[in-house]
Amino acid sequence: MTELSIPTAAGVFDALVAGPPDGRPVLLLHGFPQTGLVWRRQIAALAAHGCRVVAPDQRGYSPRVRPQRPDDYRVNHLVDDVIAITGQLGWAAFDLVGHDWGGAVAWWTAHAHPGRVRTLTVVSTPHPGALAATLRTDQDQRARSRYMIDWRETPATEERMLAHDAQELRAFYAGKVPRDSAEAYVRHLSRPGALTAALNWYRAGRPDGPIGVVDVPTLYVWSTQDSAFGPAAARDTRQWVDGPYRFEILQGVSHWVPEEAPETLSGLLLEHLRTHDEFATAAHTPLDDPPKR
Template structure:
C-alpha cells in the first residue's frame, strides 16, 4: 500500500492505494470516526486479486480538504467529492464501497450517478429511505439514533470526546477495533480542527430532496450487534434496490465490520465483484453469515 494525494477543486484528499494501475478500480469510503486506514485488510485482499484500490480520507478528515462551516458537509458536496476524486483518477466507472457515513455517501452516489457506479457495496448503513422509515415507525431505531442528535446539538461534543486522553472517543470503538488502529484514529482526530470537521457531517443537516431505489448491483452487509442500525431498516433496505441484490447478515459482529470481521467482509465483497464483472440481472437471495474463523 502506498500513500496518494488527490488534487480536486474541493481540496487535496489524502488516500491509500494498492493494486495494479490497470486493475478494475474500486473506491472505498470510510465513516466516523475513522480514516481510509479502516480498509487496510480489504485493500490487501482486493489488490491481491488484481483490483486497483483507492481509500481516501474524506472531506474534513483530509487536512487539505477541511472547510470549517457545517453547511460545507452537505450530502451533495460529499457526493461531488466522490465524482471529483474518481475523475482525477481517470475512472469513468468504478466499484463503490462504503461503511458508516461512507455508506450513506455511497447510497446517494449510486442513486444520483448510476452510470458511474459499476457495483455498490454498503457495510452497516441501511438505505437512507429505509432508515428514514424506521426513524418514523420503529422505537428501537429512534433510540439507536439518539446519539446523532446529541452530537449535532451539543456544542461541547469535541471537548468532551477528547478529554482524559480521548476517553469518550476511544469508547466509541467499544474494544472491537484493533488498538493500533484506534490509537491512529484518535491521533488523527486530535489534531486542530479535525474532530469538528468530522462532526460537521452530523451538523450539516438532512440531504436536500428524496432518494430513490438504486438500480446497480448491490451488496448490503449488516451485523446483528450493530449499535447504530437495527433490524427494521436493515431488512427494509432490499425494497430500495431495483438491481441485483445480496443481503449478508453477520451474526455476533458489532458496527465495526471492516476491522472486526475483515476476512468475511473481504470474501463476500470479492464474490460480489466477481459476480458482476459486467452488469447482471441475476438477483441474489438474502443470506446469513457467520464470520470466518480467520477473522480477528
C-alpha cells in the same frame, strides 16, 4: 499500500492506494470516527486479486479539504467529492464500497450517478430511505439514532469526546478495532479542527432532496450487534434496490465490521465483484477465485 494525494477543486484528498494501475477500480469510503485506514485488510485482499483500490480520507478528515461551515458537509458536497476523486483518477466507472457515513455517501452516489457506479457494497448503513421510514415507525431505531441529535451540540461534544486523553472517543472502538488502528484514529481526530470537521457531517442538516431506489448491483452487509442500525431498517433496505441485490447478515458482529470481521467481509466483497464481473470492461484484470470463508 502507498499514500496518494488527489487534487480536486474542493482541495487535496489524502488516500491509501494499492493494486496494479490498470486493475479494476474500486473506491472505499470510511465513516465516523475513522479514516481510510479502516479498509487496510480489504485493500490488501482486493489488490491481491488485481483491483486498483483507493481509500480516501473524506472531506474534513483530509486536512487540505476541511471547510469550517457545517453546510459544506451536506450530502451533495460529499457525493461531488466522490465524483471529483474518481474523475481525477481517470475512472469512468468504478465499484463503490462504503461503511457507516461512507455507506450513506455510497447510497447517495449510486442513486445520483448510476452510470458511474458499476457495483455497490454498503456495510452497516441501511438505504437512507429505509432509515428515514424506520425512524418514523420504529422506536428501537429512534433510540439507536439518538446520538445523531446529541452530537449536533458544539463545542461541548468535541470537548467531551477529547477529554481525559480522548477517553470517550477511544471507547467507541470498544476493543473491536485493532489497537494500533484505534490509536491512529485518536491521533488523527485529536488534531486541531479535525474532530469538529468530522462532527460537521452530523450538523450539516437534511439532504437537498429525497433519495429514490438504487438500480446497480448491490451487496448490503449488516451485523446483528450493530448499535447504530437495527434490524427493521436493514430488512427494509431491500425495498429500495431495483437491481440485483444480496443481503448478508453477520451474526454476533458489532458495527465495526471491516476490522472485526475482515476476512469475512473481504470474501463477500470479492464474491460480489466476481458475480458482476460482466460490468467490468475488458481492460480490467479479471478477479481470481475469492478465498473460501
